[in-house]
Amino acid sequence: MSDSNTTSVMTENWVQIGTVNDIPLRGARHVHMGDKTIAIFRNADNKIFALEDKCPHGGCPISNGIVHDNSVTCPIHNWVISLETGEALGADEGQTLAFPVQMNGDKILLSLSLK
Ligand code: FES
Numbered sequence: 001m002s003d004s005n006t007t008s009v010m011t012e013n014w015v016q017i018g019t020v021n022d023i024p025l026r027g028a029r030h031v032h033m034g035d036k037t038i039a040i041f042r043n044a045d046n047k048i049f050a051l052e053d054k055c056p057h058g059g060c061p062i063s064n065g066i067v068h069d070n071s072v073t074c075p076i077h078n079w080v081i082s083l084e085t086g087e088a089l090g091a092d093e094g095q096t097l098a099f100p101v102q103m104n105g106d107k108i109l110l111s112l113s114l115k
Contacts, residue, residue: 014102014109020046021106028063028072033112038099039063040108041072041083049083050101050110056081056094085115 017031023042030039030053039053039062047070053061055074062081065072070083080089086098098115101108 013113014111016104017108017110019106020048020103020108023048023108026067028065028067030061030063031110033110036097036112037061038110040101040110041067043067043070043083048101048103048108050099051081051083051086052097052099054096055079056086056088056096057092062096 017040020042023029023040025042026044028039028041030037037053039051041049051062053063055062055076057074057079058076060074060076062072062074065074071080071089072083073080079092081087081096082089086096088094100111100113100115
């Protein structure tokens with residue numbers, strides 16, 4: 001992506017929150033944006049995802065969960081949550097907020113517009 005594209009991206013409320021190397025492989029970090037805490041996940045394929053850091057079951061921080069494929073398993077009661085949509089998978093029902101992420105080289109850009 002060129003610098004001119006980055007400028008146009010930034011005007012659409014994209015915020016640079018760090019680089020891919022700030023997020024552990026198959027792990028997560030969280031950032032505070034306004035009144036929300038956003039969990040930033042990196043899966044084994046180096047794909048980056050952003051979800052509100054709040055389990056749809058009990059509200060605990062899912063950034064403490066186990067990342068596998070395109071999902072995270074909550075450490076409290078083992079609900080499996082899609083990193084792409086924030087939806088609980090399997091028999092469980094619920095959803096946490098999912099936010100768009102894009103990469104500019106190794107830089108992670110986050111938008112607080114909902115997916
Ligand atoms: S709080 Fe996450 S599965 Fe119960």
